Amino acid sequence: MAALLGMLVGGTFGVFILYAIWEWALFMRIFDDPMRGKLASVAAAYLSAVIIYGFGSANGGPWNPGGILIYLPGALIVFVYTWRRATKLRENSLEAEAFE
Numbered sequence: 001m002a003a004l005l006g007m008l009v010g011g012t013f014g015v016f017i018l019y020a021i022w023e024w025a026l027f028m029r030i031f032d033d034p035m036r037g038k039l040a041s042v043a044a045a046y047l048s049a050v051i052i053y054g055f056g057s058a059n060g061g062p063w064n065p066g067g068i069l070i071y072l073p074g075a076l077i078v079f080v081y082t083w084r085r086a087t088k089l090r091e092n093s094l095e096a097e098a099f100e
Helices: 002-030 034-056 072-099
Strands: none
C-alpha cells in the first residue's frame, strides 16, 4: 500500500514538474488560449515522463513500457488541476473583456 501511495505521489510530482517546464518553455508561447496551452503541456509532460521512465528502467535491454500505467494517475490529477485553472483564467479574461 505504501509503495502504491509513493508511486502516486511521485508520479504526480514528476508530471507536475515536467508540465511546468513544458508550459514555461514552449506552450505558453505558442498558444493564445490558456486552455490549449495547459492541456498540451500536461500531455507533453506525461509522454516525457513515460519515455524517461522507459529508457531509464531498461537496464541495457529494450524500452520498458511500465511507465504508461505508473504515470497515468499523476497525469490525470495534474490534468484536472490545470483544466480547472485554465477555465478560471478563461472566465477572468472574458470578464475583463466585458468590463472594457
